[in-house]
Amino acid sequence: MNHYDLIVVGSGPAGRRAAIQAAKLEKSVLVIERGRRVGGVSVHTGTIPSKTLRETALNLSGWRERGFYGQSYRVKQDISADDLRRRLLITLDHEVEVLEHQFSRNRVQHIRGTAKFTDPNTLEVEKTDGEVMHVSATSILLSVGTRPYRPTNIPFDGAAIIDSDELLEIKQVPRSLIVVGAGVIGIEYATIFSALDTQVTVVEPRQSMLDFIDKEIVEDFTYQLRDRNMKLIFGQTVEKIEKDENGKCRIELSNHRVLQSETVLFAAGRMGATDTLNLPAAGLEADSRGRLKVDPETFQTSVPHIYAAGDVVGFPSLASTSMEQGRIAARHAVGAPASEPPQYFPYGIYAVPEISTCGLTEEEVIERGIPYETGIAHFRETSRGHIMGLDTGLLKMIFSRKTRRLLGVHIVGEGATELVHIGQAVLNLKGTVDYFVENTFNYPTLAEAYKIAGLDAWNRMGEGPKEAPVATGESLDKNLGVMKKAASS
Structure with missing residues (x-):
């Protein structure tokens, strides 16, 4: 059984920064990634795809030039889902190539497979080819990220009723879209598709959105969205989602209002991807949303040699802060001096x-x-x-x-x-x-x-x-x- 100074589970922003930091300190590092390619949620379904989609939508729609040429101005008259995806695939390939080169240059080993604990220091890895191997480490960092929250009462079908991961695989740009959830992800996608002239409605059970943002900024933002005919419905929960005989999605709200649209995006939160890790074998327990509690300065879990960083530890769930969390955790894990996390960091919401x-x-x-x-x-x-x-x-x-x-x-x-x-x-x-x-x-x-x-x-x-x-x-x-x-x- 191979032993490492640090094993990193997950190769998203926190994982890759931690692995490279430890490697630069001349420690032996192994990264375990269960996805098809390295990069984690950030590269394949989260940060990079959504921001690339946004840039593509703004470019092809001519959104930035409409102040001069009018609301009907478009660079490309008929924008297809393939148009949106083409730039996305090029960007993702580049991101993966850069990351693989960084791993190679810093002599970070990485394998594809699903990891789970057998004891606090040992992981069993089922590789994609079916082979099972065991690896151990002095320290372990869990940076497994999150996945969309999918409640059992929502009839997801991957086509008309989708989550934020499935949105990247749509076959056509919808003419109408209902977004359930006015969090960061929901608002980003809602405004991107509004810029593509999709009729967008946002449903949020709270009385407002983005509560952690300065209220005056949210008020200005809300005015801009309503000014371009986006419908924002606050204080209402979704009671039922179904498809009618014409294939349209029908949503019943708690106030008995009924909404119809071509597509429904359910974006009401995310879950920590910890369910396959067999956490009890390591002496760990996740909360109801699959997240892990850590020391905010060292990112140690309740088991001192096991660390967690990135979205799996909760707010702020930013790629930028996740990278810094991973770097600090790695330095602490291998016994190197580590600075405290910065007091003030920027929070970016890539809406339109x-x-x-x-x-x-x-x-x-x-x-x-x-x-x-x-x-x-x-x-x-x-x-x-x-x-x-x-x-x-x-x-x-x-x-x-x-x-x-x-x-x-x-x-x-x-x-x-x-x-x-x-x-x-x-x-x-x-x-x-x-x-x-x-x-x-x-x-x-x-x-x-x-x-x-x-x-x-x-x-x-x-x-x-x-x-x-x-x-x-x-x-x-x-x-x-x-x-x-x-x-x-």
């Missing part, structure tokens, strides 16, 4: 429009009793927004009145997931409102919204320097003068 946030929401600031002020900028206030034809988009920053420090940045609109990193850097470096008003941003860019929002907050706060910095040609001339002087010397 994008939402991204970092730091405290206004609701959290109020709850903590912090005196604060906000600064707001609309993308239409920037020259870059005019060039791009944007009439929507909002950037909001929250500052402490006492320290003037940035407490949170929240963005909804085109490029939000890229723009947020400026705010993230200032936030983690404990920067203040003065950074945004005193520094120069490239012109014309959407990043100028930071200066506009900074000046908005600066004016409202009424503290700091005696004279407010100006965001006009005067400050630009001054900066250029300094630059010319430096260049000539």
